[in-house]
Amino acid sequence: MSPISRCVDNDELARLVRQYGLSQPVTVTRPTLPSLSEFAASLEGVWSRCWLTNDGEVHRELEAKLAAHLGVEHISLFCNGTIALLVALQALEIDGGEVITTPFTFPATAHVLHWNRVRPVFCDIEDKTFNIDASKIEALIGPETRAILGVHVYGNPCKVETIRDIAARHGLKVIYDAAHAFGVRLRGRSLLVHGDMSMLSFHATKVFSTIEGGAVVSPSEELRRRVNMLKNFGIANEESIIGPGLNGKMNEVQAAFGLLQLRTVEREIANRRQIAESYRRHLAEIPGVSMMQDLPDAEHNYGYFPVLIDTDRYGLDRDTVYTLLKRFNISTRKYFHPLVSHAPCYAELPSAQPDLLPVAERAAREVLCLPIYGTLDPNVPQVVARILREVHAHVA
């Protein structure tokens, strides 16, 4: 017997699926594409120059326009966000020791530490934003600590001033995984100006995309140049190599896609905001279903719409709700579950023990990201809410 049928009568569920089930599957995210003819037209220069990668003209144009759009000065494009973060750490010479980070993140955050020979030290998260709990960082600092690697989860800004002050007191670097935070502003300024470097992801699932892609935002032109050499094999010029760099280059075709995305990203975010507001209206007051609210000092990008399912109050656990919504043709994601601290390569670390990370453990158990994207059928939030309400009524 499935967990669902233990709780909801099969006939009753079939009736609900007939009543509310969507005729087409809805994915949790979906890129908003330029028209194909527009994309092809944007490649004419690339084709006529016959220059496909390696710091091409479109690449430079996208860097300049992104910097202006985001309100930052020094940006380096990458083939993806993971390689961007890996190179950012290398550029800051964080190549050993320990870095304090969060377990509530995509696995790549911890993996890039591994590749830089750094041991992650997991710090529990805040209840309100699911970001690293700045009040718990200082207790984890030891003689080998080199940096703090925060993640702006779902685009919620970390406590950047508190973290800056802790880092200053202890002589640590601060790096932000801002994969979720494209365009997010904090008290009127780009969130990306905080820390010694920030990484952005432009993966197809993101608010702004270059198909795959990412970027590093540096605080100075000198560091940007260093990042650019390291993403090009460490090559400084035809005669010399500064260090063991990698290939992190973004090509011209993806940069051209990015230029088109940049024209529509504001509309994309506005459309997502409407979806988020609709979820908030419709999901309000379902017992056991809670949501994050916008922060008063931030401009958000609505990249994700996470809800938390409290098993006792809602009557079903998160995994069952996930499976249940699939029956209605609605895909969701347990994002982030499992915690990266559970991965075999980290699970033995002292800081990875579940009893030290109670907030993160609960978040990983309860969180469910609902469908959100600019072209989502605007009825979906209401449908999801009706399903969740009716099911709750049956299991309560």
Next chain:
Amino acid sequence: MSPISRCVDNDELARLVRQYGLSQPVTVTRPTLPSLSEFAASLEGVWSRCWLTNDGEVHRELEAKLAAHLGVEHISLFCNGTIALLVALQALEIDGGEVITTPFTFPATAHVLHWNRVRPVFCDIEDKTFNIDASKIEALIGPETRAILGVHVYGNPCKVETIRDIAARHGLKVIYDAAHAFGVRLRGRSLLVHGDMSMLSFHATKVFSTIEGGAVVSPSEELRRRVNMLKNFGIANEESIIGPGLNGKMNEVQAAFGLLQLRTVEREIANRRQIAESYRRHLAEIPGVSMMQDLPDAEHNYGYFPVLIDTDRYGLDRDTVYTLLKRFNISTRKYFHPLVSHAPCYAELPSAQPDLLPVAERAAREVLCLPIYGTLDPNVPQVVARILREVHAHVA
């Protein structure tokens, strides 16, 4: 006084430039592109599925067609060749100790060892192919040796049987950097079937390109699955992570480009072969200019056309010839110079000392890669030969 004007009278050089100089700059390589409309048409399915990356349909089609074309069974596409080689080593669990490799290679070969916590041990190269000298490998094997990492330089096959036997005797893995070796066959079989894994590069400068891109060829489906998980963050499924993977994914748009390239790659290689043959005819018997010949048991891909400039016999050194040809609008590349063993991150290694690597040192000093690509003006080899001949006559 420049090195050129020391040797060739300025007026005389100006006369030669007027007589032989090309009206348009010729690059050392240039991708042969599908038409833009053909490329756009090939993306229609991607746009209609709205699926841009993460093991999409086009990606799977390219993997299948490449495997068939190359005559291999297990292939994994990557965002670029460097990340492909990095993940290949990880998949083979080469994560420490020493690996014996060649200094005569693109820096990425050594860099991926660094990222896998491996110390490179540089072995000198053969005079004839510029590949790792298999007769010198065994003397370098020590208690920490884990593998041999050969490079099929310019697509010339390494001594794969000798290397296989050495590896078997000492319990070592064998990995090939086959970045140059797309489609190369040895005694009627794909060169990529040799070793425990091979890496291909599909960079824009290669015979076959996906703009940026690369691949790993695995010897079994089990290893291919491992590579595929590691290039996707080590994610095995929604609930588990096998290890600290990275993002090495190739996207759908690049895969679509690759499918079009695959249709024309045989013609590209045939055109390049004609250029190579023309160089060989025209450059024959210029004192101090020597060339590589095709190997009797190999089918080559003509990705590069290296020549060697013997300073004493030709009358000018390689660097001067490089600068001189630029005056005639002909770009060449000192490929590979400097040796990666000269990079500050490796130069202190005992095996990096120049007196231990005399053949590689000489190759790096004398080699010059001449323009070669499918759409190159077929007169270029003759023009290059005339310039080199006339200049030699003036300096001899």
